[in-house]
Amino acid sequence: MARAQAKRLMRNQPPVSRPRGVPDEADDHPREECGIFAVYGHPQAANLIYLGLYALQHRGQEGAGIVCSDEGVLTAHRGLGLVHDVFKPHKLARVRGTHGIGHVRYSTFGSNNLRNVQPLVVDYARGAMAVAHNGNLVNAQFLRDGLEDIGAIFQSTTDSEVLIHLISRSSEETFTETVVDALHRVQGAYSVLVMNGEEIVAARDPFGFRPLWLGRLQETWVVASETCALDIIDAEWLREIEPGEVVTIGRDGIRSQKPFAAVTPRQCIFEFIYVARPDSYIFGMSVDTVRKNLGRQLARVAPVEADLVMAVPDSSNPAALGYAHESGIPFDMGFIRNHYVGRTFIEPDQGIRDFGVKIKLNPSRETVAGKRIVLIDDSIVRGTTARKIINLLRRCDAREIHFRVASPKIINSCYYGIDTPNRTKLIAHNMSVEEIREFLGVDSLAYLPIEALLEATGCDKDHFCLACFNNEYPTPTPDDFESHAPVPRHVDHSTELLGL
Numbered sequence: 001m002a003r004a005q006a007k008r009l010m011r012n013q014p015p016v017s018r019p020r021g022v023p024d025e026a027d028d029h030p031r032e033e034c035g036i037f038a039v040y041g042h043p044q045a046a047n048l049i050y051l052g053l054y055a056l057q058h059r060g061q062e063g064a065g066i067v068c069s070d071e072g073v074l075t076a077h078r079g080l081g082l083v084h085d086v087f088k089p090h091k092l093a094r095v096r097g098t099h100g101i102g103h104v105r106y107s108t109f110g111s112n113n114l115r116n117v118q119p120l121v122v123d124y125a126r127g128a129m130a131v132a133h134n135g136n137l138v139n140a141q142f143l144r145d146g147l148e149d150i151g152a153i154f155q156s157t158t159d160s161e162v163l164i165h166l167i168s169r170s171s172e173e174t175f176t177e178t179v180v181d182a183l184h185r186v187q188g189a190y191s192v193l194v195m196n197g198e199e200i201v202a203a204r205d206p207f208g209f210r211p212l213w214l215g216r217l218q219e220t221w222v223v224a225s226e227t228c229a230l231d232i233i234d235a236e237w238l239r240e241i242e243p244g245e246v247v248t249i250g251r252d253g254i255r256s257q258k259p260f261a262a263v264t265p266r267q268c269i270f271e272f273i274y275v276a277r278p279d280s281y282i283f284g285m286s287v288d289t290v291r292k293n294l295g296r297q298l299a300r301v302a303p304v305e306a307d308l309v310m311a312v313p314d315s316s317n318p319a320a321l322g323y324a325h326e327s328g329i330p331f332d333m334g335f336i337r338n339h340y341v342g343r344t345f346i347e348p349d350q351g352i353r354d355f356g357v358k359i360k361l362n363p364s365r366e367t368v369a370g371k372r373i374v375l376i377d378d379s380i381v382r383g384t385t386a387r388k389i390i391n392l393l394r395r396c397d398a399r400e401i402h403f404r405v406a407s408p409k410i411i412n413s414c415y416y417g418i419d420t421p422n423r424t425k426l427i428a429h430n431m432s433v434e435e436i437r438e439f440l441g442v443d444s445l446a447y448l449p450i451e452a453l454l455e456a457t458g459c460d461k462d463h464f465c466l467a468c469f470n471n472e473y474p475t476p477t478p479d480d481f482e483s484h485a486p487v488p489r490h491v492d493h494s495t496e497l498l499g500l
């Protein structure tokens with residue numbers, strides 16, 4: 001059978017079901033993506049990375065991993081689940097070394113099995129290397145097809161493994177040069193950490209889609225997706241790694257270079273709306289401040305007479321507070337959230353799924369009964385969960401519900417690391433605002449216009465990617481490369497059982 005025909009057949013296989021980590025159906029937001037963390041020059045690097053990943057858990061809950069270098073020998077531990085499940089003390093103790101990288105994963109690309117959990121680690125001609133990547137590469141499948149055609153073997157279905165192949169094939173001299181050589185060939189979003197036995201290279205793509213920070217803990221260098229992960233180990237915030245910057249951390253300190261052609265940055269505005277933790281600073285701004293500003297803007301563009309403002313907790317709390325401050329309408333905790341649920345590892349049976357919202361959120365009847373409510377959510381993806389939440393309020397005798405969304409209509413999919421469904425499944429792609437209002441069963445509905453969103457950040461359009469709202473993708477999309485999502489071609493249960 002011709003190789004091309006075989007590939008086509010393999011791609012037509014149905015996707016393999018997720019072994020664990022069924023998507024949390026109580027949540028109707030775009031899924032978080034990944035978080036990365038690195039430490040250089042500390043005798044307990046793995047423990048610091050563990051804490052850093054703990055602080056970045058909101059960026060990915062399906063898998064976690066740490067790789068450390070002990071005098072040039074890389075030791076890894078990776079697993080499926082939350083950080084504290086993956087790293088029991090005896091397992092963490094096995095990951096020794098003075099520098100290392102870590103990763104928390106939500107599977108925006110590639111299925112959720114252990115082979116896809118990062119950091120990916122390989123032995124190659126120059127020793128060993130590990131990669132931890134946040135973002136999606138839009139030409140990954142195109143590159144992978146080319147590599148497979150010349151005999152390359154892939155162990156995972158993640159786009160990040162392409163980087164490993166490109167680095168290992170580079171004929172450049174130094175480790176950093178091989179990484180830069182590989183990065184010249186990929187397109188899309190990456191905040192990435194690449195390490196070998198001696199050095200860590202931290203790089204951010206020229207558009208700067210995903211955040212990346214450089215920090216310092218006495219003599220130790222630290223790199224993190226967000227400042228909240230620097231805070232947890234008392235590391236000083238030095239500066240953000242700039243879009244297009246490559247930083248090498250080694251025995252002699254750090255070296256920085258900007259080896260790519262300069263472009264106008266397109267940082268992901270969704271980091272402010274939903275992804276990043278409110279106590280973090282990213283892209284030069286406080287996430288909490290921007291979120292409150294989103295609520296203020298919403299109150300200006302979509303005012304309404306009401307008795308109370310409430311949020312769909314927790315991510316919408318700052319925007320709801322901002323709306324309340326601006327409008328003068330009191331804020332109240334109309335929903336009680338069960339913080340002990342975590343991700344619901346349940347079968348995706350329809351009856352159970354409906355139950356999922358109630359497991360997570362319950363309205364406070366006393367607070368909402370008979371009230372005219374402004375309900376704030378940060379975004380709507382499919383609208384199915386929003387409808388269930390509104391139903392809960394109706395059943396508690398809310399008198400009026402005015403739904404206000406602290407972002408514009410999501411009309412397109414993201415190709416840069418935020419997991420939004422195909423656009424045909426996006427409610428705002430298919431319905432007008434009035435149709436959505438009817439579907440949700442609310443008295444009024446308003447979204448935040450793009451201009452007001454930008455106003456909330458204090459920056460103009462040229463700072464941000466807004467593609468999921470305005471269809472202006474800063475790069476070619478995967479369709480432009482005639483690429484296809486890879487399917488796993490075998491499942492290796494033995495590695496999962498060993499928990500390697």
Ligand code: SF4
Pocket residue numbers: 209267268269270271413414415416417418465466467468469
């Ligand atoms: Fe962020 Fe949307 Fe751009 Fe994706 S498409 S990077 S979610 S702004």
